[in-house]
Amino acid sequence: MKKKETFNIHGSNLLSRIKELIEEGNITSIAINDKHGKELMNFSLTMGVVAAVIAPMLAAVGALALFIGECSLTIEREEPDAEEETK
Numbered sequence: 616m617k618k619k620e621t622f623n624i625h626g627s628n629l630l631s632r633i634k635e636l637i638e639e640g641n642i643t644s645i646a647i648n649d650k651h652g653k654e655l656m657n658f659s660l661t662m663g664v665v666a667a668v669i670a671p672m673l674a675a676v677g678a679l680a681l682f683i684g685e686c687s688l689t690i691e692r693e694e695p696d697a698e699e700e701t702k
Contacts, residue, residue: 617643618694626683630676636690637669644691647676649683 624632629647636642637660646657656679658672 616694616696618692619689620692621687621689623685623687626680626686629680629683629686629688630673632688633676634673641692641694642690643693646689647679648687648689650685650687652687655679655683655686 622632633645636645642660644657644659647655649655656676
């Protein structure tokens with residue numbers, strides 16, 4: 616089951632927050648929207664994503680963070696099903 620969460624964040628904290636979320640490991644996608652709701656960037660993460668794939672994405676996020684003030688970060692997490700937890 617997938618669960619969406621949205622955070623309001625300042626651009627200067629954007630890159631560090633995304634790195635924290637990636638380290639959690641259960642994130643399947645990340646979307647960055649401006650304060651008006653316009654999608655600026657959207658990328659998917661899959662299990663086993665290697666650093667070579669993440670590095671260019673983080674560089675793009677870092678460049679974007681320089682130009683935006685307030686934004687929202689929407690993440691999609693893979694949550695274990697209740698049936699799987701009871702087994």
